[in-house]
Amino acid sequence: xxxxxxxxxxxxxxxxxxxxxxxxxxxxxxxxxxxxxxxxxxxxxxxxxxxxxxxxxxxxxxxxxxxxxxxxxxxxxxxxxxxxxxxxxxxxxxxxxxxxxxxxxxxxxxxxxxxxxxxxxxxxxxxxxxxxxxxxxxxxxxxxxxxxxxxxxxxxxxxxxxxxxxxxxxxxxxxxxxxxxxxxxxxxxxxxxxxxxxxxxxxxxxxxxxxxxxxxxxxxxxxxxxxxxxxxxxxxxxxxxxxxxxxxxxxxxxxxxxxxxxxxxxxxxxxxxxxxxxxxxxxxxxxxxxxxxxxxxxxxxxxxxxxxxxxxxxxxxxxxxxxxxxxxxxxxxxxxxxxxxxxxxxxxxxxxxxxxxxxxxxxxxxxxxxxxxxxxxxxxxxxxxxxxxxxxxxxxxxxxxxxxx
Amino acid sequence: xxxxxxxxxxxxxxxxxxxxxxxxxxxxxxxxxxxxxxxxxxxxxxxxxxxxxxxxxxxxxxxxxxxxxxxxxxxxxxxxxxxxxxxxxxxxxxxxxxxxxxxxxxxxxxxxxxxxxxxxxxxxxxxxxxxxxxxxxxxxxxxxxxxxxxxxxxxxxxxxxxxxxxxxxxxxxxxxxxxxxxxxxxxxxxxxxxxxxxxxxxxxxxxxxxxxxxxxxxxxxxxxxxxxxxxxxxxxxxxxxxxxxxxxxxxxxxxxxxxxxxxxxxxxxxxxxxxxxxxxxxxxxxxxxxxxxxxxxxxxxxxxxxxxxxxxxxxxxxxxxxxxxxxxxxxxxxxxxxxxxxxxxxxxxxxxxxxxxxxxxxxxxxxxxxxxxxxxxxxxxxxxxxxxxxxxxxxxxxxxxxxxx
Numbered sequence: 141x142x143x144x145x146x147x148x149x150x151x152x153x154x155x156x157x158x159x160x161x162x163x164x165x166x167x168x169x170x171x172x173x174x175x176x177x178x179x180x181x182x183x184x185x186x187x188x189x190x191x192x193x194x195x196x197x198x199x200x201x202x203x204x205x206x207x208x209x210x211x212x213x214x215x216x217x218x219x220x221x222x223x224x225x226x227x228x229x230x231x232x233x234x235x236x237x238x239x240x241x242x243x244x245x246x247x248x249x250x251x252x253x254x255x256x257x258x259x260x261x262x263x264x265x266x267x268x269x270x271x272x273x274x275x276x277x278x279x280x281x282x283x284x285x286x287x288x289x290x291x292x293x294x295x296x297x298x299x300x301x302x303x304x305x306x307x308x309x310x311x312x313x314x315x316x317x318x319x320x321x322x323x324x325x326x327x328x329x330x331x332x333x334x335x336x337x338x339x340x341x342x343x344x345x346x347x348x349x350x351x352x353x354x355x356x357x358x359x360x361x362x363x364x365x366x367x368x369x370x371x372x373x374x375x376x377x378x379x380x381x382x383x384x385x386x387x388x389x390x391x392x393x394x395x396x397x398x399x400x401x402x403x404x405x406x407x408x409x410x411x412x413x414x415x416x417x418x419x420x421x422x423x424x425x426x427x428x429x430x431x432x433x434x435x436x437x438x439x440x441x442x443x444x445x446x447x448x449x450x451x452x453x454x455x456x457x458x459x460x461x462x463x464x465x466x467x468x469x470x471x472x473x474x475x476x477x478x479x480x481x482x483x484x485x486x487x488x489x490x491x492x493x494x495x496x497x498x499x500x501x502x503x504x505x506x507x508x509x510x511x512x513x514x515x516x517x518x519x520x521x522x523x524x525x526x527x528x529x530x531x532x533x534x535x536x537x538x539x540x541x542x543x544x545x
Numbered sequence: 546x547x548x549x550x551x552x553x554x555x556x557x558x559x560x561x562x563x564x565x566x567x568x569x570x571x572x573x574x575x576x577x578x579x580x581x582x583x584x585x586x587x588x589x590x591x592x593x594x595x596x597x598x599x600x601x602x603x604x605x606x607x608x609x610x611x612x613x614x615x616x617x618x619x620x621x622x623x624x625x626x627x628x629x630x631x632x633x634x635x636x637x638x639x640x641x642x643x644x645x646x647x648x649x650x651x652x653x654x655x656x657x658x659x660x661x662x663x664x665x666x667x668x669x670x671x672x673x674x675x676x677x678x679x680x681x682x683x684x685x686x687x688x689x690x691x692x693x694x695x696x697x698x699x700x701x702x703x704x705x706x707x708x709x710x711x712x713x714x715x716x717x718x719x720x721x722x723x724x725x726x727x728x729x730x731x732x733x734x735x736x737x738x739x740x741x742x743x744x745x746x747x748x749x750x751x752x753x754x755x756x757x758x759x760x761x762x763x764x765x766x767x768x769x770x771x772x773x774x775x776x777x778x779x780x781x782x783x784x785x786x787x788x789x790x791x792x793x794x795x796x797x798x799x800x801x802x803x804x805x806x807x808x809x810x811x812x813x814x815x816x817x818x819x820x821x822x823x824x825x826x827x828x829x830x831x832x833x834x835x836x837x838x839x840x841x842x843x844x845x846x847x848x849x850x851x852x853x854x855x856x857x858x859x860x861x862x863x864x865x866x867x868x869x870x871x872x873x874x875x876x877x878x879x880x881x882x883x884x885x886x887x888x889x890x891x892x893x894x895x896x897x898x899x900x901x902x903x904x905x906x907x908x909x910x911x912x913x914x915x916x917x918x919x920x921x922x923x924x925x926x927x928x929x930x931x932x933x934x935x936x937x938x939x940x941x942x943x944x945x946x947x948x949x950x
Contacts, residue, residue: 141722141724141754141755141756141815141816142664142665142668142724142725142755142756142757142815142816143664143665143668143724143815143816143818144663144664144665144815144816144818144820144823145662145663145664145665145666145823146665148663148823148826148827149818151826157829158620158829181617183616183617184616185611185614185616186611186614187608187609187610187611187613187614188608188609188614190609193605193606193608193609196605196608196838197602197605200598200601200602200605201598203592203593203598203601203801203802204592204593204595204598205592206590206591206592208592209590209591209592209593209798209801210801211588211589211590211798211800211801212586212588212800212801213801215563246651246803246833246836247833249831249832249833250831250832250833253830253831254831257550257686258549258550258553259547259548259549259550260547260548260549260550260551261550261688263547263548273830274830274831277830278830278831281662281827281830281831283666317546319546319547319548320547349546350546350547351546351547352547393614393616395616395617395833396608396614396615396616396617396618396834396836396837397608397836397837397838398651398833398834398835398836410546410547410548410549411546411547411548411549413548413549413554415549418549418550418553421553421556422553422686424562424563425658425678425679425682425683425686426654426655426658426659426679426683426686427654427655428651428652428654428655428800428803429801429803430803431651431801431802431803431836431839432801432802433601433802433838433839434836434838434839
């Protein structure tokens with residue numbers, strides 16, 4: 141008799157953004173006249189840049205002609221894209237990463253959630269708290285997280301690293317020894333960053349303890365200050381302890397286009413076993429490559445025109461971030477993030493819980509944000525707003541919040 | 546200290562098609578003048594049909610305009626595509642499948658390999674022998690298959706259902722009780738089919754034993770005879786015991802475009818637990834939807850123009866299949882498949898092993914096929930040729946085989 145993976149049944153409620161979607165739909169159904177502004181989910185609003193559109197049209201045409209049609213892509217990605225990534229994201233920053241250490245995929249969410257499966261079932265994971273829910277949930281599904289305490293909102297077998305106002309939203313080394321450490325900088329949800337010297341300490345810590353750092357750098361395009369690393373491979377020794385995830389969703393607006401990649405240095409080992417061939421094997425067995433058309437879109441991200449157009453897009457969103465940050469401060473809120481990240485992290489007023497503030501904001505001024513508690517217990521009492529809306533809506537939203545009694 | 550998933554280390558050698566690729570590259574490097582014809586991997590050669598190209602151009606344009614830009618897709622697929630699938634692939638055939646039972650993905654390979662993770666870790670799987678390697682390998686990675694016997698090419702904890710000339714390449718019910726049964730018809734690699742009445746017996750068997758059938762119908766477009774089911778949901782009771790996988794790779798040439806879907810009826814249960822919400826949860830947590838542009842391409846598959854153009858493509862490949870089938874028979878080979886499937890399954894001559902025949906064919910006449918033993922021990926002594934080449938190359942390949950010594 142077939143039986144289900146019982147770990148799935150341990151997952152509490154639905155995925156955070158599904159729950160937000162449900163509440164917004166319900167509110168909207170009851171208040172059809174409400175003009176809702178969504179600054180919740182990290183979804184972009186600017187259309188795809190012209191250089192990328194042009195590249196996609198060209199690739200579509202190629203797929204329609206016998207001479208240029210492409211069937212199955214190479215398992216790990218086309219060389220034209222892997223080379224462009226290695227050159228532009230790594231070599232140009234002095235990072236020693238080669239094209240064959242880059243695994244092209246359909247997005248960082250897939251990679252972040254799938255990576256755990258190449259590691260031992262009894263691996264202990266450490267995560268920041270608050271944290272992007274996918275890291276924990278994917279490990280729950282694999283049975284690594286123990287039991288859930290709904291009161292504390294904690295899993296018994298996960299090592300949590302609180303990121304609070306007290307430590308500047310930067311995690312301290314855990315007291316227990318984790319096997320896998322998830323780090324995300326610029327951070328989702330807090331918008332906090334890490335300095336190069338602090339990240340170097342993490343790399344040294346991982347090399348000393350034999351842990352592997354799973355480094356999510358999906359938001360690196362938003363870094364504006366010079367001492368903040370764009371890649372973990374800017375640190376000495378990262379090649380022997382770190383895997384890096386990158387996305388095209390936020391720097392190029394590919395949330396509906398779908399493209400990302402993972403970097404695994406060839407010498408990276410887990411207890412003496414090379415990790416690179418395992419991930420290659422997973423790709424070969426469970427994946428068939430990102431669409432050719434989309435990989436050409438990715439290539440155009442690195443063209444001169446593409447780079448120029450995308451710098452403008454990032455500036456546009458960062459201007460929104462500034463508008464939110466300064467507007468909320470002026471309105472008396474305690475805010476952080478938003479300077480090197482598209483996320484603004486604010487303290488809820490009047491000791492409201494995160495979900496209370498979510499409902500309050502939705503009902504009072506028809507603005508959708510993300511409850512901090514959805515990212516973990518240390519997110520309780522916080523709220524995330526994103527800079528990915530239109531400028532007009534962002535300004536309007538902040539005006540509405542300012543004018544709430 | 547991080548450690549790897551040791552199940553990965555149990556996998557013997559590399560994935561079948563990677564090994565073929567390696568041998569062909571080596572041969573080609575040593576014989577640069579050889580004009581190699583590839584009838585090995587099931588990759589298509591015709592360009593994408595005009596109706597689909599047009600739909601993709603339109604979608605690319607939409608992504609470039611503010612008013613029509615689309616960010617994150619709905620987790621489970623756009624309604625326009627799910628509705629088209631439900632209507633055309635199911636309702637029109639009298640199958641009771643609704644749009645919200647369809648999960649759009651980037652391909653059947655991903656779905657076939659990921660589906661196992663929503664089931665219990667100690668599930669016993671049954672597979673046909675020979676079989677598409679992904680079913681077994683994905684379960685090996687999850688630790689379900691026991692130990693590998695390299696001599697017998699068998700995993701100790703997998704129930705094998707031999708498909709041989711003796712049983713007309715149609716599996717018999719296993720003696721042991723499996724929890725999950727992988728079936729693929731029209732079959733890859735043998736090209737064999739199953740009658741509606743025999744598939745009904747499988748459905749009845751699964752409903753009686755509580756097993757779930759994982760039905761891979763990736764090749765249904767190649768069915769030419771009326772008593773062969775296109776979907777398992779043509780059988781009574783399949784809604785309570787079957788999951789179906791479909792691909793756009795073979796009916797529409799999407800091997801490099803990437804689109805597929807999985808059907809899970811809402812009442813399907815495993816030991817009293819509904820399966821549909823688990824797969825939905827997996828999609829929500831580990832996947833971000835197929836690209837909008839690609840989903841529009843999928844929609845165009847069901848347009849009147851698209852259907853017409855794709856019928857022609859399928860006919861083209863089936864003409865190749867006929868050419869291979871009849872040519873090999875005329876040359877004295879024992880062949881099957883090819884009538885309702887794009888695969889021709891042939892007995893190797895002179896008691897050669899499958900890999901011996903692979904090397905022989907590659908070296909003697911520069912033709913690449915797929916060794917039957919790569920699909921399992923009952924594939925030893927067999928060889929797979931595909932109909933997905935160009936007509937010219939197919940004719941040329943058969944002439945070369947006919948004229949060997």
